[in-house]
Amino acid sequence: MINGHTDFIAHLGWPTHSFKAPMIYNPYFASAGINAVVVPMGCKPDAFPDALRSLFRLENIRGALITMPHKVTVVDLLDEVSPTVKVAGSCNAVKRTADGRLVGDMFDGEGFVRGLRGKGLQLRGASALVVGSGGVGSAIAASLAAAGIGTLALYDVQEAAAEGLAQRLRMHYPQVTVRTGTRDPAGFSLVVNATPLGMNPGDPLPIDMDRLDPRAFVGEVVMKTEMTAFLQAAQARGCRVQVGTDMLFEMIPAYLEFFGYPTTSADELRAVARLEY
Amino acid sequence: MINGHTDFIAHLGWPTHSFKAPMIYNPYFASAGINAVVVPMGCKPDAFPDALRSLFRLENIRGALITMPHKVTVVDLLDEVSPTVKVAGSCNAVKRTADGRLVGDMFDGEGFVRGLRGKGLQLRGASALVVGSGGVGSAIAASLAAAGIGTLALYDVQEAAAEGLAQRLRMHYPQVTVRTGTRDPAGFSLVVNATPLGMNPGDPLPIDMDRLDPRAFVGEVVMKTEMTAFLQAAQARGCRVQVGTDMLFEMIPAYLEFFGYPTTSADELRAVARLEY
Known part of the structure; x- marks a missing residue:
């Protein structure tokens, strides 16, 4: 009132x-x-x-x-x-x-990180691939760095976006190993879709799912549907997942x-x- | 929502x-x-x-x-x-x-006028005394003039306030007879308290009630209590009344x-x- x-x-x-x-x-x-x-x-x-x-x-x-x-x-x-x-x-x-x-x-990225922590994920020293270096991808990368992630791989179809983000991360979080140039998920314990792929029916998946480690944790920012095609495919491989609205509410x-x-x-x-x- | x-x-x-x-x-x-x-x-x-x-x-x-x-x-x-x-x-x-x-x-004065009209009061050509030439008194006077009142008497303890209002009324509504200098209610068919008198216990009444015509309609702007001492005294003389919150809701x-x-x-x-x- x-x-x-x-x-x-x-x-x-x-x-x-x-x-x-x-x-x-x-x-x-x-x-x-x-x-x-x-x-x-x-x-x-x-x-x-x-x-x-x-x-x-x-x-x-x-x-x-x-x-x-x-x-x-x-x-x-x-x-x-x-x-x-x-x-x-x-x-x-x-x-x-x-x-x-x-x-x-x-705090968008902080919401993503809080959601992962709530699911028991250990971030300190872990390795993450964040696909998409726009607003939300940058926020997630920044919060993963602040949470003590060990290695961070960044990918964006606009290479300059990923490079710029990598530079800013290296300046503010020199202890994090930051890499760019690939969206191959092999070997990462955390893989994040921070692109709009999944907003529209028929969108391609953001990564090659065959290369995704079944032990990896997979996160999503698209919240148009709870279980996007990407999350469904990840779950089918045995991965644990975090839906887009978890980030929102966290x-x-x-x-x-x-x-x-x-x-x-x-x-x-x-x-x-x-x-x- | x-x-x-x-x-x-x-x-x-x-x-x-x-x-x-x-x-x-x-x-x-x-x-x-x-x-x-x-x-x-x-x-x-x-x-x-x-x-x-x-x-x-x-x-x-x-x-x-x-x-x-x-x-x-x-x-x-x-x-x-x-x-x-x-x-x-x-x-x-x-x-x-x-x-x-x-x-x-x-529209404060318009609310006052709508309230009067809703109670069946005929304003065209009538005579009104408005005591108090501050913000709300000025608004009521302006709306009474717009509603076709015939005679308008204005009173304020600060004479300049009443005079200034009278001048502006004469400029915009030359057909209305505007007078100042007295708060004697005798002969008016509408009498309005547009002063803060009644806000505090022990306030004097805004006019000499003995001079109030029992056929007059009496209006109030104070809304701290519904029936102020002024309205109670007017009602005791047989006057019809309008409470402060009527103006507010109208x-x-x-x-x-x-x-x-x-x-x-x-x-x-x-x-x-x-x-x-």
């Missing part, structure tokens, strides 16, 4: 039609007795810098969720960003500190903590969310 | 704690199946011009409700204002036209129409509102 004591979180992007956060955060806030609301705000690129600055001069803004097409441009508008933002090159959460600075972070506790709310679990969020897949 | 198709109405003011609009509009939107939400936004004076301008560059803003301390300053930030705003000198509703201009209006259909929503009734709004008095 919104009243004069309600804080709001601005959800800035364009178009807004596919926004999912309001249907996860708001039912959770209601169930947890937190007086806050996520408000979708359609914002085109030329309006974004002004909107961000002006919104953060309002008294009851608790933070902002930043989505397409502003995730990259927002980085240069902030006073401080996390190492994950620096590696990923994009940011989707902003808050104001007590002294008025705007700080940004990015990342939200991290965002809530960032905005200063008590922590919660992905299960609790799933139980109250009003998403339809 | 807020989702990616939700429009929002920014409710701008400071402090926000006593905001009532969210608890009236939002339950109504939910009950009427209108996908919109009123969001309280705490805004201090120095942040206001930027906030107003930037918010109206967002795609899904349906309008703004403007309250203290911005009702007067907002007028000069708009491209177009109604005659009511010009007379009242303040504005509390803003929308963006299709061609991007910001237009302002003010104005909201006018605001909804201004923002482009279907019209509704004060009764329907009262039935779903979640206000506690």
Whole structure:
């Protein structure tokens, strides 16, 4: 119930039609007795810098969720960003500190990592192949590096994207062995699809499944269907898998903590969310 | 249920704690199946011009409700204002036209007038005394003039406020006889308390009740209690009365129409509102 004591979180992007956060955060806030609301705000690129600055001069803004097409441009508008933002090159959460600075972070990859940890996966020293070096692939790579992964192989059809990400990873996480140029999954204990392949029927699979180690753990970012063709094929080889929405629900506790709310679990969020897949 | 198709109405003011609009509009939107939400936004004076301008560059803003301390300053930030705003000198509703201009209006007085009409009062050619020439008194005077009142007597302890309002009324509504300088209710068929008297226990009554015509209709803007001491005294003399919250609920259909929503009734709004008095 919104009243004069309600804080709001601005959800800035364009178009807004596919926004999912309001249907996860708001039912959770209601169930947890937190007086806050996520408000979708359609914002085109030329309006974004002004909107961000002006919104953060309002008294009851608790933070902002930043989505397409502003995730990259927002980085240069902030006073401080996390190492994950620096590696990923994009940011989707902003808050104001007590002294008025705007700080940004990015927890999409953290959601992916929390999901893996919850399934008992040991990441420290492991080797991972991340196919796709766009926004979400970069975020996952950054969070795997922060989680202590030993070896990280990056692949993108746009070679420059994978190379740029590799460079930023080497700068911020020199202890991680970063390789590029192949999407051969052989020998990796973790294989991640961070491409849009699987969004549309008839999409090719992101890797050669015959080369996938049956002991490997396989993760997916596509959440259009729970069990994508890629995950089905991986499961058929005996691999354990993580579905796309696990990343979605696992990342939200991290965002809530960032905005200063008590922590919660992905299960609790799933139980109250009003998403339809 | 807020989702990616939700429009929002920014409710701008400071402090926000006593905001009532969210608890009236939002339950109504939910009950009427209108996908919109009123969001309280705490805004201090120095942040206001930027906030107003930037918010109206967002795609899904349906309008703004403007309250203290911005009702007067907002007028000069708009491209177009109604005659009511010009007379009242303040504005509390803003929308963006299709061609991007910001237009302002003010329906507090219209709510008062709609309430009177709903009670069968004939305003055309009638004579009214409005005690108090602040924001709400000015709005009521402007709407009474627009409704065709014949004679309007204005009184304020700050004489300049009543004189200024009288001048603006004479300019925009030359057919209305406007007088100032007395709060003697004798001879008026409508008497309105538009002062804060009645907010606090022990407040004096705004007029000399012994001079009040028992056939007069008496209206009140104070809504801290339904039957204020003033209304009780008027009723004791035999006068018919209108309580403060009638104005509140009667104005909201006018605001909804201004923002482009279907019209509704004060009764329907009262039935779903979640206000506690």
